[in-house]
Amino acid sequence: MIHTAKFVISNPDVATCPQSxxxxxxxxxxxxVGKSSLINAICHNPKxxxxxxxxxxxxxxxxxxxxxxxxxxxxxxxxxYGFAQTGQKQRDKLRVxxxxxxxxxQQLVNLFVLIDCRHEPQKIxxxxxxxxxxxxVPFSIVFTKADKVGKGxxxxxxxxxxxxxxxxxxxxxxxxxxxxxxxxGTEELVNYIESINADLGK
Ligand code: GTP
Ligand code: MG
Numbered sequence: 575m576i577h578t579a580k581f582v583i584s585n586p587d588v589a590t591c592p593q594s595x596x597x598x599x600x601x602x603x604x605x606x607v608g609k610s611s612l613i614n615a616i617c618h619n620p621k622x623x624x625x626x627x628x629x630x631x632x633x634x635x636x637x638x639x640x641x642x643x644x645x646x647x648x649x650x651x652x653x654x655y656g657f658a659q660t661g662q663k664q665r666d667k668l669r670v671x672x673x674x675x676x677x678x679x680q681q682l683v684n685l686f687v688l689i690d691c692r693h694e695p696q697k698i699x700x701x702x703x704x705x706x707x708x709x710x711v712p713f714s715i716v717f718t719k720a721d722k723v724g725k726g727x728x729x730x731x732x733x734x735x736x737x738x739x740x741x742x743x744x745x746x747x748x749x750x751x752x753x754x755x756x757x758x759g760t761e762e763l764v765n766y767i768e769s770i771n772a773d774l775g776k
Contacts, residue, residue, distance in 0.1 A: 575762055577641050579617035579649070584634040592637055597774055598681040599646040599767050601716075603604065603688030604698065605654025606627035608718035611754035612688065613638065613651050616764055629657045634670070635675055641740045647771060648681065656698045676711050683770055686763070691717035691731055691751065695738040702744065707745050714748040716763065721753040 585591050601609040605627035613623045624631055636651040652675065653668045660668075676685060679752060685706065689699055706713050717735075720728055725748065728751070736746055752759030 575768075576617055577645070578639075579618060579619060579622055579641075580639045580748065581622065581636040582639050582693055585638050585677060586634055587668070587671060588635065588678045591635060591675075591679065594648070594769065596639075596646055596648045596681060597771055598650060598679065599684055599685045599686065600650035600652055600675070600682060601677075601686050602676075603653045603703075603716075603718075604690070604696070605657035606762060607654065607688045607690050608754055609654065609688055612718060612752060612760070612763075613662070614638050615754040615757050617649070617678045617750075623651045626730060630660050632661070639646075645771075647767070650675075650682075655702065673705075676706065677709055682711070683774070684714060684767075685772065687713050687717045688716045688718050689735070691720050691728055693731075695735050699739070700742070703739075703747075712743070714750065714766070716750045716752055718752055718757075720751050720758060721756045754758075 582592060601613060602771060603609055610623035610625040610632055612623065614620050619703065622650065632651055632653045634653065640647050640649050652672055655669055655672055658663065664716060669758070674722045687699065716733060723731070732751065737745055750759050750763055752763065
């Protein structure tokens with residue numbers, strides 16, 4: 575259970591991220607997919623991470639401290655990838671920031687790759703997950719904005735996504751279905767993180 579959540583620091587590069595032994599979990603995905611909103615939903619604080627209707631809001635690596643003492647862990651809000659309007663230079667800069675964080679952050683226990691449940695599988699997300707696989711970065715998939723589609727469409731889209739994944743992956747990753755708006759799937763996410771923490775001896 576999340577008792578407290580506090581902003582710690584924003585960084586432009588993994589090299590300056592907090593030196594700590596806390597297990598760390600990060601949210602990643604396309605710009606505007608709902609990373610910051612989901613962080614706020616699971617922490618029960620709409621003002622914790624900055625959100626926006628316009629893509630490209632989060633531009634740094636943001637650390638949040640969840641709980642204190644023996645139960646403490648870090649939750650990280652990352653910038654989105656692939657936002658066209660920011661221009662190639664900015665896009666490349668963010669991609670380097672994301673890639674370096676994923677590869678070099680030793681405290682990172684699991685990455686949550688957020689996918690908008692309304693869309694067909696997108697090449698950019700599939701390629702990003704393949705890159706994670708090649709680099710042995712553990713990840714789970716979190717479908718977002720589930721409140722924006724009907725139940726039938728939702729399960730159709732998710733089945734379709736799973737089929738697409740199985741074209742390249744032997745096994746499916748852990749999958750969550752969430753709505754930050756309706757606070758759905760948030761408890762499952764937190765339980766999952768806590769179960770990993772328990773396995774780590776936290
Ligand atoms: P960047 O920081 O730009 O990469 O975006 P982000 O992935 O952090 O997205 P953010 O949380 O800022 O949300 C983008 C927009 O989607 C905002 O207008 C949110 O209100 C909206 N949004 C996020 N999650 C949900 C959801 O579960 N349901 C609905 N209906 N809207 C959502
Ligand atoms: Mg954001």
